[in-house]
Structures are given as structure tokens and as C-alpha cells.
Amino acid sequence: MSEPKTKTITAAVLVIGDEILSGRTKDKNIGYIADYLSAIGIDLSEVRIVPDVQDDIVAALDALRHRYTYVFTTGGIGPTHDDITADAVAKAFGVELYEDQRIIDILLQRLKPEDLNEARRRMARIPVGGTLVENPMSRIPGFRIGNVIVMAGVPTIMQAMLDSAAKDLETGTRMIIENFDAHDLPEGAYAQDLGALAERFPDVSIGSYPSMVDGKFRNQIVARCKDAGQLEGARVEINAMIARLTAERK
Amino acid sequence: MSEPKTKTITAAVLVIGDEILSGRTKDKNIGYIADYLSAIGIDLSEVRIVPDVQDDIVAALDALRHRYTYVFTTGGIGPTHDDITADAVAKAFGVELYEDQRIIDILLQRLKPEDLNEARRRMARIPVGGTLVENPMSRIPGFRIGNVIVMAGVPTIMQAMLDSAAKDLETGTRMIIENFDAHDLPEGAYAQDLGALAERFPDVSIGSYPSMVDGKFRNQIVARCKDAGQLEGARVEINAMIARLTAERK
CATH class of the missing domain: 3.30.1370 (Ribosomal Protein S8; Chain: A, domain 1)
Structure with a gap:
């Protein structure tokens, strides 16, 4: 047997958001990520769009993260009650969320301390074992845990986070x-x-x-x-x- | 217990196509179907995009058709070797494909009999028990079997087929x-x-x-x-x- 001449790295995208399923928002991230991954030698192999329902997100994460090299999620990491992606990712990995001081510091650079309310602190919650994915666009980072990369849904912010995350991705032979x-x-x-x-x-x-x-x-x-x-x-x-x-x- | 005031009908979309995952083609059907179903009182609840791989299509079909009222597929019903949707749907339902004479007749209206080759006949293959979904745009129909509606991937044709299929759909209370x-x-x-x-x-x-x-x-x-x-x-x-x-x- 000779050594294989090519290397395959796979990925899935998990879009989280009622607004895509209802038609209110037209997804612009799937096509962008597909092009981006193709260009760096990662084969996008499956996409799922699920609603803002924790059990559905966890089930999709578990199906995808065991099958593909990487899973990229978009959406659901803001400060409002419908932003439940971090909770779902923590649950899928069986870990707790902690409040990351680095994100609190970023928030305090733009907010008065009295405006750092409980909702805004939600954006600093990261699953234990996660690492931050920098966001040069609007500062508040996404995160990565294991092979799952969690990004914002707003396209310009997602794109900035994808650039940051890509630095640490293993890539394969380009198609x-x-x-x-x-x-x-x-x-x-x-x-x-x-x-x-x-x-x-x-x-x-x-x-x-x-x-x-x-x-x-x-x-x-x-x-x-x-x-x-x-x-x-x-x-x-x-x-x-x-x-x-x-x-x-x- | 009072009667429920609202009725919920759910749906999933299954996009079949390597070309969407590779980034070559940007999907235009998901957003259209989301808007369309919202407008007629069907709740789009999940979307998956899978490659042209029979086992992947069958697995997704089986996951979705048992969970949602309807499943709409797009793509993979043309005459070429990579068009394997009909085969996958038949396999999921455990039935054979038959050649539908009505589709052969449609093909013969535009083709000389000697041009009706084996590849073109592929487009007349319908799972046993399926019904045709009319296509006023380019004539060659999609089909429906059980709660699965199989449509073309080309947006204008998909839209024409969705109009035809919608006539026979049960609809719920509009959001x-x-x-x-x-x-x-x-x-x-x-x-x-x-x-x-x-x-x-x-x-x-x-x-x-x-x-x-x-x-x-x-x-x-x-x-x-x-x-x-x-x-x-x-x-x-x-x-x-x-x-x-x-x-x-x-």
C-alpha cells in the first residue's frame, strides 16, 4: 500500500435560528462558509438549520460533531433570552458554563459598570474547556470547544470570527x-x-x-x-x- | 379541556446537492420555501443539506419524514448519473421505481423517439405509490410519495412544483x-x-x-x-x- 496522496478534512455547518426557518431572515452564511472552507481545503459535508430549541440544537450537535472533523455553528450567542447556543453546546459536551473575565473586560471597555447587567454577562459565558474565537469586528468573541466552533449569526461578525478560527484549523488537500x-x-x-x-x-x-x-x-x-x-x-x-x-x- | 384554537402542521426541507456544499451554487430555495410555507400556515421546522450520496439522503429522509408532517426535497431529479434522489426516496420507502407512461409521453412531445435514451427515461422513474407533482415551467414533473414531496433544484422549476404540490397540502393556523x-x-x-x-x-x-x-x-x-x-x-x-x-x- 502506498501512502495516500490526499488528505481529507470534513466539516458541517449548524445554523441556529427561528428567523431563518420562518423566512424572516435569509441565510447568507452557508454559501460564504462553503466557499471559504473549499478554499482552505476543508470539505463541507452537511448543513443543518434548527430552531432555537435546546434539545434540537444538542441533538444536531451530537450527530454532527462525532461524524465530521469540525462543526461550525452560527447564531444564538447574543444577550437575549433566545440566545441559547452556549447552553446547548455546554450540554452537548457535558460541561458547565463559566464567566470569562477576558470577555467581561471587553464589555467594560465600552460599558459603564452599572450597565453591565445580567443579560450582557450572558455573552461572557463559555463552556469549561472552551477557547475564545476573536472577533475583530465587534470585539465580543465566539468560542471553540473540542471540534465545535461557535460563531455569531450576523454575517460580517461571523466572517471575522471564521478568519480567527481558521488559523487553528487543520486543513486538507484542496479540491x-x-x-x-x-x-x-x-x-x-x-x-x-x-x-x-x-x-x-x-x-x-x-x-x-x-x-x-x-x-x-x-x-x-x-x-x-x-x-x-x-x-x-x-x-x-x-x-x-x-x-x-x-x-x-x- | 377546550378544543385547541390553533392547528400546527410542520415541514422540513432536504436540499440534495454537492454543488451547494462545495459553494459552487448558492441555494435560493430554502428562503423561498420558508416564506411560502409561512404564508400558507405550515411551520418549517428543520432544514438539511446533504451530498449526492444515497445513504446520506436515505438517512436524512428517514429522520425527517417520521418527525414532520411534510418533507420537501430539492435537487437530484434530472437525467444525469448524479441525479439519485428518486432512487434514494424509493429505498427509504422500501419500494421499487416504475417508469411512468405519462412522463414518457411528455418527453415524447419534445423529443424524437430515437432521442428518448436511457438517461432521459431516468426522469420518468417514480417510486411505486407515488403521485406526480405537475411542473408548468418545464413540464417534466416531480413526485410525491407519502409525506415526501420531491422537487427540482432549479429555483424557477422548484417554485412551479411547489405551487402544484401546495394544492394537496394540509395547512395549519398561520403564524x-x-x-x-x-x-x-x-x-x-x-x-x-x-x-x-x-x-x-x-x-x-x-x-x-x-x-x-x-x-x-x-x-x-x-x-x-x-x-x-x-x-x-x-x-x-x-x-x-x-x-x-x-x-x-x-
Whole structure:
């Protein structure tokens, strides 16, 4: 057996928030995190969106954190009663929450001591064993415990926290991606050949993605692989297939 | 015991597609379905995004279809080898796929018989016991089996199928929603009072949603309830709270 040439690191995203499920807020974090992780060599493998219900959050955390290298949560870490992510994460890990003095200090830099009320102190509660995830955007940090990284839901703040968390993440081999425009070929015209081609390249993930532009289908083929050599083999064959089928239809 | 005044119908969305997880395609269906279901009185309660892997799709289907009134899937019903949703749904229900002559007829209206290849016939495969979900946009239908509604991933087609499927859905009491602008109040200034208020209205779902506009936080409070009377009680108190706290800060 030779050493594997590629390394795979996986992740899941857990979006916590009634406001996404009700339609009030349109999620902008999933697509951002998907792009971000792809770029640094982490394979996003599953996403779940759950409501602000502790049992649901704990169940999702437990399902995801045992299966994937990392779990990124977004939402539910503010000062209000519906912000229950820290409690849920602590419960999933079977630990208590403590009040982190570093976060209290950050809060006191912007608040008068008499304004540091119980609700605001909630934002300083971190599960025992957790480490802080810096937030250059609005200062109050997220946290990481084990393989779970807990971030804010507000996109600009989430993005700042993701930058901070990424410094300590193990990353794998980046997926290399080739896009192919199928031009006027309908999916049904190349589906059979593409399926046979995909079987010849089992380590290359090959997909066909239709979209509608001005009422007409426009199809793209995408090939993804961590090994440049295998991807190159598939690339040559896909281009040849598109050229051949396009010529046949003329 | 009096009769319950409200009726709850729940749903989950299962997005099937490597292209969403890789970041290549940004999902536009979750937010649309969330709004749509809210408007017709169905509570979207969970969303999952899984890759084009049959075991993962089957596991998610089984977790969701036993828990929620309906499950809506998007993606994976085209003619190419990576379109495996029908197979996964059939496996989850323990039934075979059959070739539906009505879909073959639709395909033959636009194709020469010699172009009706094996790949295109894949789109006519429906799990035994399934019913068709009409697609006025591009004709080839989705399907429904039990409480699972299987739709395309292309947003305009998904939307057309959702319109068709909705005619046969049981709907519940619509959630009534009140939005409150917290103006210049920081969350930390009202979190404690809002938490106490939320405890007095256990049937009203009250959330606080910060967003960042031009680098400044802007907070909204949202109260949701199916009972107009209870919501009105919460509405009066939330408005009074915002007015009082705003006056105190001046």
C-alpha cells in the first residue's frame, strides 16, 4: 500500500435560528462558509438549520460533531433570552458554563459598570474547556470547544470570527475544480456518456448542473478531484465528449 | 379541556446537492420555501443539506419524514448519473421505481423517439405509490410519495412544483408576526426586560435580531404567535418596553 496522496478534512455547518426557518431572515452564511472552507481545503459535508430549541440544537450537535472533523455553528450567542447556543453546546459536551473575565473586560471597555447587567454577562459565558474565537469586528468573541466552533449569526461578525478560527484549523488537500460549459447541449444528450465517463474516473466527482436563463436551460458540467492527474484525465475526456456531441447535433 | 384554537402542521426541507456544499451554487430555495410555507400556515421546522450520496439522503429522509408532517426535497431529479434522489426516496420507502407512461409521453412531445435514451427515461422513474407533482415551467414533473414531496433544484422549476404540490397540502393556523424596531437601543439594554416579558407570554415566540448596517448595530424584535389575542398582549408590552427604555436613555 502506498501512502495516500490526499488528505481529507470534513466539516458541517449548524445554523441556529427561528428567523431563518420562518423566512424572516435569509441565510447568507452557508454559501460564504462553503466557499471559504473549499478554499482552505476543508470539505463541507452537511448543513443543518434548527430552531432555537435546546434539545434540537444538542441533538444536531451530537450527530454532527462525532461524524465530521469540525462543526461550525452560527447564531444564538447574543444577550437575549433566545440566545441559547452556549447552553446547548455546554450540554452537548457535558460541561458547565463559566464567566470569562477576558470577555467581561471587553464589555467594560465600552460599558459603564452599572450597565453591565445580567443579560450582557450572558455573552461572557463559555463552556469549561472552551477557547475564545476573536472577533475583530465587534470585539465580543465566539468560542471553540473540542471540534465545535461557535460563531455569531450576523454575517460580517461571523466572517471575522471564521478568519480567527481558521488559523487553528487543520486543513486538507484542496479540491481542484474544472468547469465545463455544455453550451447548447441538453443534459439528456450527454447524460449517458457522462455517466459512463464518471464510472471510469471513480475518484473524480462529476456533476451536471442545469440552470434556467431567460427561460432556456443552460447546463454546466463540473469535475472535482484532489488529485491533479486524475482530474486532467477526466478534463480531456469531458472536453472531447462535449465537442463530439456538439458536432453530432449540427 | 377546550378544543385547541390553533392547528400546527410542520415541514422540513432536504436540499440534495454537492454543488451547494462545495459553494459552487448558492441555494435560493430554502428562503423561498420558508416564506411560502409561512404564508400558507405550515411551520418549517428543520432544514438539511446533504451530498449526492444515497445513504446520506436515505438517512436524512428517514429522520425527517417520521418527525414532520411534510418533507420537501430539492435537487437530484434530472437525467444525469448524479441525479439519485428518486432512487434514494424509493429505498427509504422500501419500494421499487416504475417508469411512468405519462412522463414518457411528455418527453415524447419534445423529443424524437430515437432521442428518448436511457438517461432521459431516468426522469420518468417514480417510486411505486407515488403521485406526480405537475411542473408548468418545464413540464417534466416531480413526485410525491407519502409525506415526501420531491422537487427540482432549479429555483424557477422548484417554485412551479411547489405551487402544484401546495394544492394537496394540509395547512395549519398561520403564524401572525409583529416586527418592532428597537431604534437605537442596544440588545443588552433590553435583553433582561424582554426575557421577562417572553416568560409572561409562553405561547408567543419572541426573538431579537441584530444586524449591522454601515458598521452600526440595528436591532429588531419579532413576536410570532398563532393566537391574535396573545400576540396583541405581547405587542402592547413590547411597545411600552421600547418606549420606556428609549426615554430612560435620553
